[in-house]
Amino acid sequence: MVFCYAKQDLDDGGTAIDLHFCCLGSKLWLPINIQPILGEAPGRVPLEILAVDRLIRRLTHPASPVSLPIREFTTTTVLTIMLQNPAQKYRPFQPIQISDRTWPSRTIIQAPIWLSTDLRDGNQALAQPMSIDQKLRFFDLLVQTGFKEIEVGFPSASATEFEFVQRLINENRIPDHVTIQVLTQARESLIRRTFESLQGAKQAIVHVYNATAPVFRRVVFDHNKPETIELAVAAATLIQQLAQQQSDTRWRFQYSPEVFTSTELPFARDICNAVLAVWQPRSEAKAIINLPASVEVATPNVFADQVEWMHRRLDYRDAVVLSVHPHNDRGCSVAAAELGQMAGADRVEGCLFGNGERTGNVDLVTLAMNLYTQGVDPELDFSSIDTVAEVVKHCTQLPIHPRHPYVGELVFTAFSGSHQDAIKKGFAQRQSEDSWEIPYLPMDPADVGRSYEAIVRVNSQSGKGGIAFLLERDYGVVLPRSLQVELAQVVQRVMDNSQQEMSSAAIWQLLYQRYGSSAGPLVYATHSLKTAGDNNQVQQLALQLDRNGDPWHLEGAGNGPIDALVAAFRQNGIHLEVASYEERALDTGSGAKAFALVDIRGEDQSQSYWGIGVHANLTTASILAVINGVNRLLLTLPDSTVQQRQVLHS
């Protein structure tokens, strides 16, 4: 970090600047005359900003053209720059010497024991801690979701925390299958107060921790290793005694060496084993050893090595629940928790959607859904993930990122054409009994209560696939490929102008406007259809149109209404073929309607003139579709061609 202090001497017209300059850690302010460094005459006001920028650049990056951010520069300013050699300031983490590690080849095949610390670690990270009402609501949510172990607070830390624990107990809010956990430091008065808060609880976990990492031992507590162990053992002993005095409660104990990840492994082992020696857990009364990555400082494989190292060296291992508590400083907490389980952890502590100190505790929802999408029952229920998110947002007053795994608003949405195309094809080929395999959709959104509405959204990056997907999903209309291409160009033009997303209703509207409404010379008035011939094989059509404002009567016969209509047009000089015809029922919400789609071709057959008809009656819908297609054909023909032929045929 470089601090700059500049003084512009206005007496001489603002042409000179005194710049004072110092690096973080140095107490010396170096006055520097910038003129010789800049090598040019300084101007007036913008000079201040320019000068600092160029000066810093020259002093720190003599040969590089790196552009430094230019800050607003008044009399004193602080410029932060990243170091060219960060090793001057930051040290790399050390690998763990463990050659026979087994975790890399393990697979997670069952859910861990989950501990939600939303009400403790999560809460203590909030700018505005939760009120008791918010905590109660959150607690109920955690119970509904399926948590059986919930850390509810730090009751010795404040009256609110104490009262909350007491209310949970006194108001009988804790179901029998749920155990609350409370945190305390390893100090006698705090431990005693903690036990007071738990009076009346059917079962509880007392979670005690002390600082074991060298920096804490040295800087904060001035304890050597034996003194640190002594502190933990004294706390463990007191906890056991107080528990015996409150024998109506079924107690479990948990110990955390804080910060485990920065503690020398042999020392972490020694202190955990010393605590276990006091508690003497049995397999029917297990103790919990929790390994907090209170600050994430290494890649997840290093954490896994640390966990496996401990897992193999803990005494009473069969009577110990080995727990991990990853934070997310490096953005790897989910990986750390997963690799930690592969390395021997039985239990994971974290928060919903990753709330917690700094970058948060590990996100338990992501962990659970990662299991689920591997076919493993997570034993937590996120069937209505949006409801869970609403409660969490309400209680924490924190937003959830739209791209947050599994829950973000956009995580099941594709805007890009190629993704939409692949998703559409995936859905088309999917049989309901198949295992889930849709391109770009790692899970079925329906499983977390999401609709398919959001999967495909159309904006200027989308192509025909997305457009066709929306029309098929919301209107049941399958467009032929060449019409998809044509319509996509129309949609694209609108989108390029508006720069906005387009709903399926708006796309439907565009489709209908272009292919379904009579924007040509012919307007349908009425028709009648009669059957004739042997076995009623012939249909005779009489059609009344309006052509350029004049009534026009046509008649034709064929083996169906479309055939008869084509014959009628031909007899009147309009040569056309129907290259394809489709019909389907359309449920637009206001009752089912018939939808007809025709591909009309002119004489040379090369160009498609698509027409759409929508009507309550199927025959009328198909007649409308043909008329709309013919209208589009007529608009491309010189009027004279048609009129000449009409004369010839009449």
Ligand SMILES: [Zn+2]
């Ligand atoms: Zn924590």
